[in-house]
Amino acid sequence: MASVCFYFQVHQPPRLRHYTIFDTDDNYFDDFKNAQICRKVASKCYMPSNLLLLDLIKKYKGRFKISYSVTGILLEQLELYAPEVLTLFQELASTGCVEFLAETYYHSLSFLYSQEEFIEQIETHKQTIQRLFGQTPRVFRNTELIYNNALAALIDQIGGFDVIITEGADHILGYKSPNFVYRPPNSKLKLILKNYRLSDDIAFRFSERNWSEWPLKAGKFASWVNAVNGCGFVVNLFMDYETFGEHQWEDTGIFNFLQHLPEEILKYPDNDFKTPSEVAAAFDAVDVIDVPYTVSWADIERDISAWLGNPMQENALTELYRLEANVKNTNNKNIIADWRKLQASDHFYYMCTKYFADGDVHRYFNPYDSPYDSYVNFMNVLDNLNSRCCRALLQKEQQPPGIPARQCLSS
Amino acid sequence: MKTFMLGWEFPPFISGGLGTACYGLTKAMDRLGIQITLVLPKTSDISFGSDVKMLSAEGHIKTEEVSEFKNVSFCVIASHLRPYVACDAHKACQKEKKSSHIRSWHSGCTEQLENYGWDMYEQIHRYAAKAAEIATVEDFDIIHAHDWMTYPAGIAVAKVSRKPLLVHVHSTEFDRSGEHINQMIYGIERQGMDAAIKVIAVSNYTRNIIIHRYGIQSEKVEVIYNGVERNSSVPLHTLPDKTEKIVLFLGRITMQKGPEYFLAAAKKVLEKIKNVKFVMAGDGDMLHRSIELAAQMGIGHKVLFTRFLRGSDVDRIYQMADMYVMPSVSEPFGIAPLEALQHHVPVLISKQSGVAETLKHVLKVDFWDINEMTNKIVAVLKYPALHKTLCNNGHFETYRFRWEDAAQRVNKIYEETLASA
Numbered sequence: 015m016a017s018v019c020f021y022f023q024v025h026q027p028p029r030l031r032h033y034t035i036f037d038t039d040d041n042y043f044d045d046f047k048n049a050q051i052c053r054k055v056a057s058k059c060y061m062p063s064n065l066l067l068l069d070l071i072k073k074y075k076g077r078f079k080i081s082y083s084v085t086g087i088l089l090e091q092l093e094l095y096a097p098e099v100l101t102l103f104q105e106l107a108s109t110g111c112v113e114f115l116a117e118t119y120y121h122s123l124s125f126l127y128s129q130e131e132f133i134e135q136i137e138t139h140k141q142t143i144q145r146l147f148g149q150t151p152r153v154f155r156n157t158e159l160i161y162n163n164a165l166a167a168l169i170d171q172i173g174g175f176d177v178i179i180t181e182g183a184d185h186i187l188g189y190k191s192p193n194f195v196y197r198p199p200n201s202k203l204k205l206i207l208k209n210y211r212l213s214d215d216i217a218f219r220f221s222e223r224n225w226s227e228w229p230l231k232a233g234k235f236a237s238w239v240n241a242v243n244g245c246g247f248v249v250n251l252f253m254d255y256e257t258f259g260e261h262q263w264e265d266t267g268i269f270n271f272l273q274h275l276p277e278e279i280l281k282y283p284d285n286d287f288k289t290p291s292e293v294a295a296a297f298d299a300v301d302v303i304d305v306p307y308t309v310s311w312a313d314i315e316r317d318i319s320a321w322l323g324n325p326m327q328e329n330a331l332t333e334l335y336r337l338e339a340n341v342k343n344t345n346n347k348n349i350i351a352d353w354r355k356l357q358a359s360d361h362f363y364y365m366c367t368k369y370f371a372d373g374d375v376h377r378y379f380n381p382y383d384s385p386y387d388s389y390v391n392f393m394n395v396l397d398n399l400n401s402r403c404c405r406a407l408l409q410k411e412q413q414p415p416g417i418p419a420r421q422c423l424s425s
Numbered sequence: 426m427k428t429f430m431l432g433w434e435f436p437p438f439i440s441g442g443l444g445t446a447c448y449g450l451t452k453a454m455d456r457l458g459i460q461i462t463l464v465l466p467k468t469s470d471i472s473f474g475s476d477v478k479m480l481s482a483e484g485h486i487k488t489e490e491v492s493e494f495k496n497v498s499f500c501v502i503a504s505h506l507r508p509y510v511a512c513d514a515h516k517a518c519q520k521e522k523k524s525s526h527i528r529s530w531h532s533g534c535t536e537q538l539e540n541y542g543w544d545m546y547e548q549i550h551r552y553a554a555k556a557a558e559i560a561t562v563e564d565f566d567i568i569h570a571h572d573w574m575t576y577p578a579g580i581a582v583a584k585v586s587r588k589p590l591l592v593h594v595h596s597t598e599f600d601r602s603g604e605h606i607n608q609m610i611y612g613i614e615r616q617g618m619d620a621a622i623k624v625i626a627v628s629n630y631t632r633n634i635i636i637h638r639y640g641i642q643s644e645k646v647e648v649i650y651n652g653v654e655r656n657s658s659v660p661l662h663t664l665p666d667k668t669e670k671i672v673l674f675l676g677r678i679t680m681q682k683g684p685e686y687f688l689a690a691a692k693k694v695l696e697k698i699k700n701v702k703f704v705m706a707g708d709g710d711m712l713h714r715s716i717e718l719a720a721q722m723g724i725g726h727k728v729l730f731t732r733f734l735r736g737s738d739v740d741r742i743y744q745m746a747d748m749y750v751m752p753s754v755s756e757p758f759g760i761a762p763l764e765a766l767q768h769h770v771p772v773l774i775s776k777q778s779g780v781a782e783t784l785k786h787v788l789k790v791d792f793w794d795i796n797e798m799t800n801k802i803v804a805v806l807k808y809p810a811l812h813k814t815l816c817n818n819g820h821f822e823t824y825r826f827r828w829e830d831a832a833q834r835v836n837k838i839y840e841e842t843l844a845s846a
Contacts, residue, residue: 036799386786390811
């Protein structure tokens with residue numbers, strides 16, 4: 015019995031505009047560029063993929079299932095720039111074959127820096143998903159599948175979740191296979207781990223001509239999935255939604271592949287599709303997975319070095335979260351919203367110097383020519399936010415106490 | 426492989442990057458086992474230093490380097506030719522000096538040059554004639570001429586010896602003079618590039634200029650990046666205590682290097698940060714104007730001029746600097762930023778330079794974009810994390826620039842040229 019569990023990550027960051035030390039206004043974000051990119055991705059990826067998947071779900075009458083995690087900041091952008099995509103997501107939700115997961119609303123690294131903020135962002139995201147799609151998520155994924163034992167403990171503490179999904183990295187699995195359900199130490203939560211080999215076959219290798227398996231046809235892939243039968247229960251295919259149309263362009267045949275995949279997989283009577291919740295319900299945890307050091311699904315290392323690999327990133331993140339108390343004290347919703355949008359992990363991803371010599375996935379949609387430019391830009395913005403905060407707090411102190419309602423003149 | 430190399434300047438008597446490049450390349454080629462006869466112009470009052478044996482011969486001085494250069498023999502031609510001196514300066518000198526009779530160049534080694542005419546054109550052709558003379562008694566396979574002053578000599582030697590000519594373009598008239606080029610120099614450059622079998626450019630930036638502004642075929646032009654000398658044992662100097670950050674400009678103070686942009690940015694930086702000083706290390710035709718400009722802008726007390734620095738002073742100033750800025754208007758390559766990075770100094774360079782096309786761990790800016798220049802300088806001075814990351818990664822990056830690699834590529838071009846001849 016091999017159940018295919020599809021999970022698609024849907025996210026676009028709020029990119030900063032060019033902000034120098036001479037800039038003093040509080041328009042930090044490049045609305046024009048963000049709108050442009052959002053619309054472009056919507057037309058190349060979200061629209062065609064949503065339509066295709068909706069079609070497939072209807073065609074297979076409940077046998078084809080998928081799951082999404084859509085970030086809060088993308089949902090805001092879709093409302094503004096591509097509402098038709100949002101409508102399609104809602105249609106998908108109403109099929110009953112699509113599960114929406116919870117994550118931090120702002121796609122942030124708050125888990126690593128501020129527990130309070132982390133919890134608040136999850137709550138906000140849950141409420142948004144409930145409001146838009148009528149589902150209350152019971153499956154959690156942290157930003158970029160960042161995970162360790164402490165995360166499991168925290169999720170247990172917060173409550174309301176049954177499952178966490180994360181990366182099936184070799185260094186946490188060892189000899190174990192990602193094709194089973196696991197659990198964290200001392201917890202009743204279930205852990206579903208990405209099968210990175212099969213996932214990356216679609217997400218990365220699909221169009222590489224010098225790959226030994228190119229071209230990848232749906233039939234071939236289905237046979238690999240079927241090979242799991244007898245040594246696994248689930249095949250967890252987790253990837254960026256933009257695989258379909260952006261990372262892999264339409265002319266690679268990716269949509270064709272997706273279109274035929276359910277049919278090919280369902281040809282094997284032992285296989286089916288399950289959402290993460292269904293996977294957790296169907297299978298017991300076979301073992302504990304101990305993850306004392308943080309993993310993620312990023313780069314070859316599958317750790318957090320993509321966001322915390324150099325002094326600039328560390329400094330930027332530390333300074334950002336140092337402002338938390340002040341920002342929240344201002345009670346100014348614009349300041350708070352801006353501060354939160356600055357938490358998007360992408361800002362720090364752009365500062366990564368790891369593979370700067372080669373152009374690679376880090377450079378895709380990277381608005382900066384160099385990681386140093388991104389750091390300078392970010393810190394200039396942060397500096398301005400800090401000043402705004404201080405001014406706002408000062409104003410708050412200096413305001414006279416409000417006149418209580420009873421003493422108003424009218425009565 | 427034996428090469429007849431025509432150079433301009435050589436350490437320790439250098440005034441710019443050309444001498445440094447010549448030295449680095451020659452040393453590396455020497456290590457590869459290539460035999461080099463290096464011909465240099467020299468004014469009479471300069472001597473080479475203790476480890477060079479001077480042997481005299483008719484009309485020119487031949488020296489043999491004993492220690493560092495095993496396969497290199499130096500030939501020096503007495504000449505007034507100095508690199509980087511603009512044509513007008515030569516003309517101005519000519520007006521001043523009264524030129525008397527021209528002494529025959531077959532006289533003995535101690536030539537008196539004061540009596541020579543300062544006409545540059547004449548000097549170049551005299552150099553060429555002498556070089557051709559030397560060529561008749563030397564044995565070599567190929568000719569390698571560095572920058573425009575040596576091209577007529579290269580052409581002359583090629584004619585006399587019937588060996589192929591390679592020209593090495595370290596800079597073009599467009600780099601040095603912007604759009605107000607000297608037509609004669611442009612003519613000489615073009616003639617040299619046309620006559621050569623192969624043209625070596627120090628960057629793609631320069632290669633593009635050669636192809637588009639000199640009309641040379643693209644197949645003829647190769648790019649070989651300069652290297653940087655490895656100073657594995659630079660002593661850490663005891664430096665004076667400093668309370669202020671130092672932003673360094675090190676290079677010739679001339680239009681090409683953008684000193685006025687440096688000063689304009691300095692003024693803006695000082696409006697944001699108080700405890701910083703700007704140091705301009707170098708000499709050049711814009712030195713006095715720069716001093717005046719700094720005073721005019723009201724930042725004279727924050728800008729220090731050291732004049733030309735040599736030897737350990739260069740190391741010292743790099744060790745004191747918190748940042749190195751190269752706002753060049755047009756830089757064919759730019760070895761100085763690499764030297765700065767070697768000394769663990771973060772670097773901001775102009776995008777209009779050869780080295781910008783290949784360096785990754787540096788900050789880059791358009792030379793005219795004063796605001797962005799200021800933005801980046803302030804960021805480096807304000808954020809230690811940025812300073813540290815740029816230093817570490819930038820330093821590591823300099824290991825890519827090895828003279829050994831350049832020498833290998835030069836040798837390969839030599840072999841290809843000779844094979845097809």
